[in-house]
Amino acid sequence: MVKKSVTSKKSVSYGIALLAGAGAVLAGAVFSVGAGARSIFLAQEEEIIPIIAGGDLDNIPALMRGNLPVATTSSLAGEHKRTKPPRMCEMPKDYFEKIDQGLDQASGYTRRNEYVRKYRPRRGFLNEREMRAARTAWHYFELFTQESTGLANSVGNYPSTTLWDTASYIAGAVAAYELCIIEKPEFDKRITQLLTTIKGLELFRKELPNKVYHTKTGAKVDYTNKPGEIGFSALDIGRFLVWLRIVKNRYPHLGNTVDSVLLKWDFRNVIDDEGLMFGSYVDKDSGETVYAQEGRLGYEEYAAKGFALWGFKPYLAHRAEPFLTASIYGVQVPYDGRDPRIFHSQNYVVTESYLQDGLELGFDLPHDDSSPDWLHSDGWRAEFADRIYQVQENRWRRTGFMTARSEHNVKGPxxxxxxxxxxxxxxxxxxxxxxxxxPDHAAVAAKAALGLWALWDTDYTDVLYEAIIELYDPETGMFEGLYERGQGRVEIFTANNNGIILTSLLHKVQGTILTPYTGETEVWYTAYRDQDIRIVRNYPDPPQKEDWLPALRHSEQTQADF
Amino acid sequence: MLTFQNTALAGLLIGVSVTAAGSQVQIQNVENFASENAILDTSILFAIGAREARQELRGAFGWPTFQEGLVDGVYFRFDPDGYARFSPNPRLDTDVFEVVCRPRTYSCMGRKGTLSYMLNSRGELQIRLENAAEGDRFFVVEGISELEVPARILQPLDDRMETLLSSSDELIIRRGQDEVDRVSLVGFGAVSAYLRWISARQDYTVLPRGWPIPNGANGATDANLTQAANWQSPMPQPQTPIQTVDTGVDAEMAEVKGELNVLRELLLERHSQNSVSTQPVASPVQSPSQEALRIVELERNAAELQAELERLRSAAQPPNQEALGHKTEMFPAAPSVVASATPAATQPEQASYPQAGTGPKAEAGTLAARLEYLMTEIGLDAKTALMIIEMGSEAEMDETETITPTTVAETYQNQLMNEILSELHKSVGPKPEQPTVEQTQLEPVSIAPTTLPPQDYVLLSDYFRSVFPQAQTSQ
Known part of the structure; x- marks a missing residue:
């Protein structure tokens, strides 16, 4: 019996039964695990997440998008916003003892592609010589501002101006106010009249301001100041946008006036989908508007940041590429790589655009409202600016020629x-x-010299300072410069020169001129939400983090290249 | 430093660019920039291959366009206000001739280093050398060879002197054995042409022979652009005095200038005649004219013979005037040939003088009228006016002689005519196989030879064979 029972366990039927039982157990286990997992995941999917109006998950319609706060480094990272410095006459005497110059920071790129420069800017109160220069520079605008329009002449008493030079006038006015040369009533009166006039200017073919306007009449004119139209300049508009943003952020009471100016303009053709900036001109034969890419390395990025400060996305214009370098006195000087023979646009390397970026924007990206002055979030711009400075100092050391080069006016042809x-x-x-x-027109440009002096606190810029700080006519303003070959002063007076000189002096007192926006929403972003005007004119929404211009770096030159 | 007639004007021009210090000066300079300063249309090309380009302006004012190109071995660029640079280097950076114009005028000056020059009121170039002094000697250099030029290069340049300077590389000033100055003349010719072109309101006719003038038809059209009514360019319009000047006054000016040119040419002609008057033989100019005269006579004979031939052929039939006229056009008409042989310079003279009558009385009146015209309108003194009238009479006589065959030639012609006519009369007969005159003349000229019988060819060939040997032997 026992033997029989053992034999039965090894039978075929027993094996089949065992297999079937094991399969059933396995199937049951799989079912139970699957059911359990499904219940877990389905339970998560079915969980209701409340979408808060205006929150991250809210796909906000265009009608409401204007109310979104602009994303900045301070709002996203919780860092403290920079604050607007007090006017010079309101500063405590120990003001400059407390500011952080980052003197213990090593130069170079950070992990986030910010850049710490080799040199630091000059900071402090203006001395008597500097105040005299500031007052003289402001005197230019007192002399050559037209009462009828509030526009200031670009050059002496020649009654025409561009948006670039009008921005210089705004710079002069801001500096004069902050340096306590003028008081708020006069400042408000000037800016309000100016912006009101600009709002009423006849635009170039109903798009954007014409390149040149007659300062007495406000009529759009050609390059010979005769009634006519030329086109618009993206670079000029970009610089003007920088200074409108500075005015709006510093003086919120002027914000609506500023917004109303821009809300008359049509930006559909000035920036394309790739983020490239376009100027326009009139075709001589057909009379049609021609849009042509505008800007080369230096100016292009500065103007692009002006547009980005108002929510536009000039990604391509802000990039350095294509660029090449030329080795001059051991410095790899960057220049625009677009061939002038093909693009019919010269690739001038001058100091001015780098100075303006440094003085006005602190070599920072438009969304950066929290980094200290010594840390530049638009790193490659600061690094390139160091090269621009260094090559000029090197020329002075190797040849003896004081060098501070920029574009400048000259008297006569x-x-x-x-x-x-x-x-x-x-x-x-x-x-x-x-x-x-x-070459006879080569000169130490006054604006470049004092700009270098303000941003690079070195022995060389001390020499430039001595050459320029008394280069003025007390009755008219600061001279344009000093001829390199000994022909004396460049005896001409311009809004741009005097405006940048005032900006440089203001930078010594207050640091980076652009201050953070302190309000919540802006009319610029909320206006016309119930119409198609914003779409037609390409008005942007408040920029979010994904809209930020990228922080990039390029190979850094760490030693002289011969 | 030498002073010249136009020193004041040159000084004024220099004063445009070299000014005293002070804000007032700056203001003046800026004010000088105005659309009224535009005297040139940069879309009218100065030479083949030039192009108009847009300026890259960052400031609030300036010229929106300019023109650049390469001509006569130098690169150039100029603005609407006439400011130009000429250099053998495309950067226009070395060896530069600079041209500056007095604002709102066509008075321009070329300058390079110590050399400056401009057109005087008579359209002659007048150069000025800052370092030249009385007694200096001047040399032009071409390659390694030097040629001394007279000090009259400091006076208005004649054509030969201008050509010499244009074709030279350098101008050297020597004081004794010392070289005082050396000025490059590269671009001198191009700048001279440019100055004349400006002065003539961009008219191509004043440019030198052989100048690479752009397409003639377009050029003529473009030249009209300087007229206010036709101006279409969006660039600053030249505020040319010519646009505001009364055309009547302009015509008078042109007339006076034409008179002056005629007088100048007459004086030059007389000067050249005086220089060769001691030679016993006729002047070299006369010899070709005699040959031309012979050719003219022969051609006239041929034309007359052809006319006679046609007359004879159509003797039996009604003449077809239209066809006859068409046929005779195959030969040059005698008057036009004679006119073409007439010196062109004498033609304006005839047109500019008061019209002469006929007969001795009328001739005396004409002389008086001419004399009065020269003295009152041109402002010449009586002696000079009389001299010019005498020269004019001589020129007219020469002209008349050119037009009218001499007696000898007439005799020869008659003799020749008789011979040829007799030969023709023998050859031309009523041959039935020949086509009629009407048939021949109704055919187009271009295909007539294919329809004519070979006898006609033989006839003309024989004619020329018969004429030319005689003509050659008669000389």
């Missing part, structure tokens, strides 16, 4: 020169707008 560090394949090339080489 050709009226204007690009006094460049590099252009057309040549270093220290001084050329006219039509391309003639005019």
């Amino acid at each position: 050709p009226y204007f020169t690009y006094d460049t560090i590099f252009s057309d394949g040549y270093p220290w090339n001084t050329v006219t707008p039509r391309g003639d080489y005019v």
